[in-house]
Amino acid sequence: MLSTPLLSSLLDCLPACLPHRKSLHSFQVSQLIEDELLWIAAMEEELTPLDCLLPSALLRACADGAANHLYSSTAGDRDSFLPDYISGDFDSITAEVKAFYGDKGCSLIETADQDLTDFTKCLAIMVGEIQRRQLQVDAIVTLGGLAGRFDQTMASVETLHHALPMTPLPLLMLQGTSLVHLLRPGRHRLAVNTGLEGDWCSLIPVGGACQTTTTGLKWNLNNQVLQFGKLVSTSNTFEPVGPGNPRKPVTVTTDRPLLWSMGIREDGQ
Amino acid sequence: MLSTPLLSSLLDCLPACLPHRKSLHSFQVSQLIEDELLWIAAMEEELTPLDCLLPSGTQRICLIILNQPLNKDYLQILWRKALLRACADGAANHLYSSTAGDRDSFLPDYISGDFDSITAEVKAFYGDKGCSLIETADQDLTDFTKCLAIMVGEIQRRQLQVDAIVTLGGLAGRFDQTMASVETLHHALPMTPLPLLMLQGTSLVHLLRPGRHRLAVNTGLEGDWCSLIPVGGACQTTTTGLKWNLNNQVLQFGKLVSTSNTFEPVGPGNPRKPVTVTTDRPLLWSMGIREDGQ
Numbered sequence: 001m002l003s004t005p006l007l008s009s010l011l012d013c014l015p016a017c018l019p020h021r022k023s024l025h026s027f028q029v030s031q032l033i034e035d036e037l038l039w040i041a042a043m044e045e046e047l048t049p050l051d052c053l054l055p056s057a058l059l060r061a062c063a064d065g066a067a068n069h070l071y072s073s074t075a076g077d078r079d080s081f082l083p084d085y086i087s088g089d090f091d092s093i094t095a096e097v098k099a100f101y102g103d104k105g106c107s108l109i110e111t112a113d114q115d116l117t118d119f120t121k122c123l124a125i126m127v128g129e130i131q132r133r134q135l136q137v138d139a140i141v142t143l144g145g146l147a148g149r150f151d152q153t154m155a156s157v158e159t160l161h162h163a164l165p166m167t168p169l170p171l172l173m174l175q176g177t178s179l180v181h182l183l184r185p186g187r188h189r190l191a192v193n194t195g196l197e198g199d200w201c202s203l204i205p206v207g208g209a210c211q212t213t214t215t216g217l218k219w220n221l222n223n224q225v226l227q228f229g230k231l232v233s234t235s236n237t238f239e240p241v242g243p244g245n246p247r248k249p250v251t252v253t254t255d256r257p258l259l260w261s262m263g264i265r266e267d268g269q
Numbered sequence: 270m271l272s273t274p275l276l277s278s279l280l281d282c283l284p285a286c287l288p289h290r291k292s293l294h295s296f297q298v299s300q301l302i303e304d305e306l307l308w309i310a311a312m313e314e315e316l317t318p319l320d321c322l323l324p325s326g327t328q329r330i331c332l333i334i335l336n337q338p339l340n341k342d343y344l345q346i347l348w349r350k351a352l353l354r355a356c357a358d359g360a361a362n363h364l365y366s367s368t369a370g371d372r373d374s375f376l377p378d379y380i381s382g383d384f385d386s387i388t389a390e391v392k393a394f395y396g397d398k399g400c401s402l403i404e405t406a407d408q409d410l411t412d413f414t415k416c417l418a419i420m421v422g423e424i425q426r427r428q429l430q431v432d433a434i435v436t437l438g439g440l441a442g443r444f445d446q447t448m449a450s451v452e453t454l455h456h457a458l459p460m461t462p463l464p465l466l467m468l469q470g471t472s473l474v475h476l477l478r479p480g481r482h483r484l485a486v487n488t489g490l491e492g493d494w495c496s497l498i499p500v501g502g503a504c505q506t507t508t509t510g511l512k513w514n515l516n517n518q519v520l521q522f523g524k525l526v527s528t529s530n531t532f533e534p535v536g537p538g539n540p541r542k543p544v545t546v547t548t549d550r551p552l553l554w555s556m557g558i559r560e561d562g563q
Contacts, residue, residue, distance in 0.1 A: 228451065
């Protein structure tokens with residue numbers, strides 16, 4: 001682990017080396033250094049997972065058949081919901097929907113690679129676009145991907161794993177009343193006080209055993225191993241606080257990628 | 270690995286030692302020997318995952334219903350075949366509403382759970398009809414795990430010959446509850462040698478023990494996708510019968526997960542070959558159920 005003075009020095013000197021990056025926050029530094037073979041655990045940054053339910057997207061994309069859902073959901077106001085691009089192998093989008101968005105000037109990006117899912121490919125394009133346009137982005141939010149065919153839900157979780165080396169940005173997946181976010185190795189702080197949080201949360205070691213410590217949960221882990229067949233934290237909740245008091249942030253330290261999942265309040269939708 | 274003649278000898282002598290077990294299949298032997306510290310990989314047995322939905326299917330099943338909206342077609346066919354039927358807590362609410370007009374034909378043997386989801390009306394209805402209401406207050410285990418433990422005990426107590434335990438629901442809704450279902454599948458491995466099959470919507474999920482498995486996929490009810498998902502950690506895997514087979518490769522999240530796979534193509538009119546899977550760690554098999562086959 002780099003000490004803070006050394007990290008500050010790095011933060012000062014790196015922009016000069018990388019002029020296309022206007023500002024660097026500590027997470028980007030950790031990613032760059034990883035590329036240079038010096039491993040640093042995730043720098044602790046605070047993430048507010050449900051902050052994203054406020055309307056403010058800089059870039060918007062559909063993965064293949066998602067465009068069909070967008071088209072039907074926005075009937076009457078489709079011009080206010082034109083994605084920047086639609087990508088995929090185009091085996092799900094209907095001809096009508098594809099023509100509609102193409103005519104409106106949305107990019108249609110065919111990605112024929114059969115080894116990667118439409119989601120992974122769409123994400124790769126998004127990461128590239130963010131860099132190309134030099135956007136200051138805090139998170140990538142995905143709607144859907146957690147319901148329907150069981151293998152496709154698991155494929156979404158696999159994409160979250162593939163995303164770790166693709167971008168330092170947090171990737172948040174929302175569907176129904178569930179939010180899912182994959183935590184990198186290291187220490188994390190999650191603010192859970194938007195008022196939109198449901199009453200459950202969970203830590204799921206999909207990749208394998210994770211040595212885990214938490215605070216801020218009702219049932220915390222104290223350097224325990226989470227692993228399917230031994231211990232998985234589901235139906236957990238937040239540490240109770242006195243009436244009118246804000247919830248404490250949840251902190252999670254893990255040595256392997258660990259899936260965080262939490263509820264979204266139903267009347268908050 | 271025990272050689273086959275030795276295994277046959279064991280199969281012959283063990284029933285005498287264990288009179289409560291009328292017959293032993295090879296998997297029970299492996300479990301016993303594991304208890305005696307001699308490890309044997311899962312013996313290869315053929316499982317037809319969707320036999321349970323086939324009207325002409327021969328599997329003897331027990332049924333657990335979980336707290337999710339019920340597919341009535343699945344319910345009808347599974348209920349009729351099941352030797353034992355149970356609801357985990359709020360599943361009873363779904364059973365009650367799905368069987369309006371014919372509730373007396375759908376009375377579970379027991380309803381278990383912490384009873385924080387079942388409504389008072391539904392609880393009273395089934396209680397009055399003579400269904401056992403088994404309160405299981407353990408907060409460390411889910412309603413599903415506890416319901417399964419009771420089911421396993423009942424199968425043994427009644428000395429039932431059972432081929433599989435089928436669960437309806439558990440794969441949709443809250444993400445953490447879907448993951449908790451997968452955890453229950455892992456906890457089931459030491460609880461019973463019986464295969465546990467979970468069905469919801471158009472998905473079937475079954476956790477494969479370490480060892481070699483053969484899955485028959487020719488009922489006509491199979492959908493067009495299948496998948497191998499290493500939820501517990503890295504699995505050294507070899508398969509046959511899939512379109513994209515694995516050849517002693519490691520499946521692991523972040524490296525390789527087999528999703529949107531399918532069955533090896535065969536000539537028109539020819540039956541599909543069985544899928545074989547060899548794994549060194551528990552590995553989740555998932556496959557599609559045909560929609561018009563419901």
